[in-house]
Amino acid sequence: MDFPKEYLQVVKEIEKFAVRELREPALEWDLNPDPKHLLAFWEKSRSLDLPFIPVPERFQGVGYGPLCQAMAVEALARQCPGAASVFVHHFAGLFPVQFAEEGRQSELWRGVTNGQGGGIAGVVLDGEHALTLTMKNNDWVINGRSSLTANVSYAGWMCVFTKANNQENLCLIVPLDAPGVSLGPDSELPGLKINPFRSLVFKDVKLPPDAVIKISETSQSIKSQTRDLLHAFIAAAALGAARTAFEKALAYAKERYQYGKIIIQHQEIRRMLGAMRMNLDAARAFLYAYFDEKSGVHAAHVKAFCTDAAFNIVVDAIQIHGGYGYMHEQGLEKLMRDVKVLQVLGGSNPQLLVDSIKG
Amino acid sequence: MDFSPPPYGLFSPDIDLMVNLPGLGKLREKHPAYIARAENAQAAARKFAVNHILPRSLETDKKCSQDPAYFDWDLWHAANRQKFTIACLPEKMGGLGWSALANAAAVEEFSSACMGSTANILFNTFGVLGAMVECKTGIVLSMIKKMLQAQRQGAPLFYSWAITEPGAGTDMEDARAMEAMRPSCHAQKVRGGYSLSGVKCFITNGSLAHYVIINMPADPEHPLESMATFHVPTDAPGFSVGRVERKCGQKASQTAELFFDRVFVPDADVWARPGKGFDHTREILSITRGFVGLCGMGIARGALERCIRYAATKQTPQGRLIDQDWARFALADMIKDLHMVRAAAYNFAMALDAFHVWKLFDSLAVKGAARLPDRLLLSDSLLALAKNTPASEAGSIFKKKIVTGKVLDEFVKHGSALKVAGTDLAMKTSSRVLDIVGLEGMSREFGMEKCFRDAKVTQIYEGSNQANLLDLFHEEIGVLLQRVF
Numbered sequence: 001m002d003f004p005k006e007y008l009q010v011v012k013e014i015e016k017f018a019v020r021e022l023r024e025p026a027l028e029w030d031l032n033p034d035p036k037h038l039l040a041f042w043e044k045s046r047s048l049d050l051p052f053i054p055v056p057e058r059f060q061g062v063g064y065g066p067l068c069q070a071m072a073v074e075a076l077a078r079q080c081p082g083a084a085s086v087f088v089h090h091f092a093g094l095f096p097v098q099f100a101e102e103g104r105q106s107e108l109w110r111g112v113t114n115g116q117g118g119g120i121a122g123v124v125l126d127g128e129h130a131l132t133l134t135m136k137n138n139d140w141v142i143n144g145r146s147s148l149t150a151n152v153s154y155a156g157w158m159c160v161f162t163k164a165n166n167q168e169n170l171c172l173i174v175p176l177d178a179p180g181v182s183l184g185p186d187s188e189l190p191g192l193k194i195n196p197f198r199s200l201v202f203k204d205v206k207l208p209p210d211a212v213i214k215i216s217e218t219s220q221s222i223k224s225q226t227r228d229l230l231h232a233f234i235a236a237a238a239l240g241a242a243r244t245a246f247e248k249a250l251a252y253a254k255e256r257y258q259y260g261k262i263i264i265q266h267q268e269i270r271r272m273l274g275a276m277r278m279n280l281d282a283a284r285a286f287l288y289a290y291f292d293e294k295s296g297v298h299a300a301h302v303k304a305f306c307t308d309a310a311f312n313i314v315v316d317a318i319q320i321h322g323g324y325g326y327m328h329e330q331g332l333e334k335l336m337r338d339v340k341v342l343q344v345l346g347g348s349n350p351q352l353l354v355d356s357i358k359g
Numbered sequence: 360m361d362f363s364p365p366p367y368g369l370f371s372p373d374i375d376l377m378v379n380l381p382g383l384g385k386l387r388e389k390h391p392a393y394i395a396r397a398e399n400a401q402a403a404a405r406k407f408a409v410n411h412i413l414p415r416s417l418e419t420d421k422k423c424s425q426d427p428a429y430f431d432w433d434l435w436h437a438a439n440r441q442k443f444t445i446a447c448l449p450e451k452m453g454g455l456g457w458s459a460l461a462n463a464a465a466v467e468e469f470s471s472a473c474m475g476s477t478a479n480i481l482f483n484t485f486g487v488l489g490a491m492v493e494c495k496t497g498i499v500l501s502m503i504k505k506m507l508q509a510q511r512q513g514a515p516l517f518y519s520w521a522i523t524e525p526g527a528g529t530d531m532e533d534a535r536a537m538e539a540m541r542p543s544c545h546a547q548k549v550r551g552g553y554s555l556s557g558v559k560c561f562i563t564n565g566s567l568a569h570y571v572i573i574n575m576p577a578d579p580e581h582p583l584e585s586m587a588t589f590h591v592p593t594d595a596p597g598f599s600v601g602r603v604e605r606k607c608g609q610k611a612s613q614t615a616e617l618f619f620d621r622v623f624v625p626d627a628d629v630w631a632r633p634g635k636g637f638d639h640t641r642e643i644l645s646i647t648r649g650f651v652g653l654c655g656m657g658i659a660r661g662a663l664e665r666c667i668r669y670a671a672t673k674q675t676p677q678g679r680l681i682d683q684d685w686a687r688f689a690l691a692d693m694i695k696d697l698h699m700v701r702a703a704a705y706n707f708a709m710a711l712d713a714f715h716v717w718k719l720f721d722s723l724a725v726k727g728a729a730r731l732p733d734r735l736l737l738s739d740s741l742l743a744l745a746k747n748t749p750a751s752e753a754g755s756i757f758k759k760k761i762v763t764g765k766v767l768d769e770f771v772k773h774g775s776a777l778k779v780a781g782t783d784l785a786m787k788t789s790s791r792v793l794d795i796v797g798l799e800g801m802s803r804e805f806g807m808e809k810c811f812r813d814a815k816v817t818q819i820y821e822g823s824n825q826a827n828l829l830d831l832f833h834e835e836i837g838v839l840l841q842r843v844f
Contacts, residue, residue, distance in 0.1 A: 258528065318815060336815065343793075348794050
């Protein structure tokens with residue numbers, strides 16, 4: 001597809017930045033996922049306007065759309081899918097803000113650009129309908145325990161989609177420092193360790209009426225658009241990881257000597273590399289086709305296809321590296337763990353396929 | 360509605376060897392003791408796996424992520440008390456007298472609980488296998504003596520098998536590859552023995568080993584023609600252990616780099632003389648590859664059983680996860696693959712009993728020796744007699760009559776096939792299980808992500824699956840091509 005020139009320029013900058021700031025530390029963060037590492041990175045990323053890509057220009061943001069955001073996520077994930085996952089959920093959580101009233105919008109966007117409360121957002125889609133929302137004395141009250149959620153270590157607020165007791169779908173901005181909000185235990189997922197997933201526990205969390213972004217029948221559509229974006233960004237993160245794995249495997253195959261020749265001279269290794277490249281290119285084409293509205297591509301399919309492809313690519317990259325690929329210092333086994341989490345993030349792939357066809 | 364997890368596999372009190380492999384029924388009619396022994400091994404291993412391995416596997420995995428050199432000695436001692444560490448030795452000598460079939464049943468139970476611990480407890484048999492391969496009576500007897508004494512005293516005794524070098528993985532395991540390899544190790548002939556120098560890497564238990572069985576070429580220019588096998592005590596001057604690797608999984612089992620700096624090995628500790636080292640490796644691989652396939656099958660089983668347990672209680676907006684149509688198809692598909700690989704795995708194990716070194720245990724010579732009173736069997740005078748060259752070579756000649764070159768070719772073929780089938784199953788199943796249970800089920804506490812991390816390396820060690828496929832093709836088809844053209 002034809003990427004807008006200005007987007008390509010942005011991505012180029014992000015790639016350089018990520019190589020400089022993420023490549024080396026990512027392995028250390030994996031072993032010691034102290035939130036201060038990522039917060040320091042986030043601070044630096046502000047100089048590139050990275051967190052403000054979705055913020056409209058009239059609110060001092062960059063104002064580039066979801067396509068640019070996906071490209072940014074892919075570029076970051078090439079060095080660290082965990083750090084990229086923080087941006088995935090930040091960008092997805094910011095999406096509904098544009099539907100708020102002007103004053104509320106301005107306030108929320110300013111929080112992001114000023115970095116108040118970290119300026120990091122997150123999103124809770126409540127696919128399991130575990131949350132309840134009721135109106136009491138003119139306040140909204142949330143109760144319940146969310147499923148495992150990203151960005152809880154970083155976000156100032158979460159964009160929470162849930163059903164009010166009248167079954168209407170609402171979108172609320174919930175500050176994580178609101179009384180009654182607490183975090184469940186660290187789930188210790190195998191990957192994306194710099195972004196520990198926890199459930200959010202809401203106990204009689206009171207929110208003012210303006211916490212709801214928009215009360216209209218389109219909330220359901222905002223929710224599905226947000227979910228679609230989340231899926232596309234997860235796919236982008238997985239493909240960033242897969243690209244790195246492929247490049248490492250290709251380079252290693254040209255170095256490693258075994259069986260009387262460098263291993264790239266073995267047909268079977270070239271077949272594997274060929275399949276990896278084919279799947280990578282096919283998946284990327286599929287992902288970016290999603291941003292062409294005419295394509296009619298289903299976001300859940302993009303996520304399922306791209307994360308599955310990425311997983312197979314990373315696993316084969318490890319295989320080509322042999323024992324070295326299994327060791328932490330190579331960085332490939334980390335990519336495998338990261339991509340495995342991306343594969344089930346936002347709904348497990350078989351479940352998404354089932355849900356994508358109405359029966 | 361009943362939401363308790365189904366009593367299945369590890370989580371069931373019932374021994375299921377005959378349920379899973381009903382074809383054994385015919386064999387049991389003729390050999391009831393053979394089957395009973397395997398069932399007993401399964402029962403003992405299941406009990407140990409559930410009571411000792413399972414409760415601490417996640418905690419140990421975590422401790423080892425922080426410190427790769429952490430070792431769960433309590434678990435090892437508990438296993439040692441039950442003689443799992445010397446299980447392969449004949450019962451009359453003090454072991455458990457496990458047949459290959461019994462061994463297989465135990466490996467399946469252990470590895471479905473924790474693969475790393477399995478390696479710690481059962482991979483020690485590599486040492487005995489190495490000795491059995493050469494079958495020099497003196498070496499075998501002195502090794503058995505050491506193992507029995509150590510077990511009785513509760514003292515750890517580890518054997519490591521050091522093959523892989525930084526620049527040579529597959530090249531150390533394949534004759535055609537070895538011809539062209541660039542060795543980084545050298546066993547130089549000196550007076551009265553050899554002087555060993557070089558680096559070995561990714562050596563299982565290398566950091567714990569008391570003895571290392573190592574392959575090095577006497578002439579690095581001609582590695583295949585001069586490869587030799589040595590038996591080296593790790594307190595020998597010049598031997599040192601490098602770092603213990605930080606791995607993705609199987610963390611409970613240590614993997615280390617080994618350095619040899621002019622380590623002197625006397626001629627008596629040369630297990631396979633120069634030119635015979637590759638044959639030694641190949642013979643061990645003809646056994647161990649199949650067992651690695653079995654381990655892979657065990658990992659897959661562990662992942663699957665944890666998944667079924669989780670899915671039986673996990674509520675989704677549509678009801679229990681295990682009641683979802685798509686999940687049932689996926690589970691059934693994985694159970695089907697598990698059954699198929701298991702059938703192949705046990706067929707392989709029984710073939711080892713019928714044709715490979717296990718057959719020696721059935722021979723009159725070994726049975727006779729086992730009947731000797733303890734004092735005599737393990738006495739120094741018998742040992743001295745066995746070390747006497749003609750007596751020692753007699754064992755070797757006797758063994759080669761049973762385990763012929765043709766037998767080895769068959770086992771390399773079937774072992775390689777099983778290795779690839781079992782380890783691919785481990786990776787496929789443990790990964791797919793996570794796709795089914797989703798994000799929450801992937802949390803550390805449910806153990807499935809650990810199965811997944813443990814699985815990947817099984818496709819790499821004991822010869823990458825690609826190397827195994829090359830061997831399989833060569834033994835099954837390649838040899839025919841040579842004959843025709």
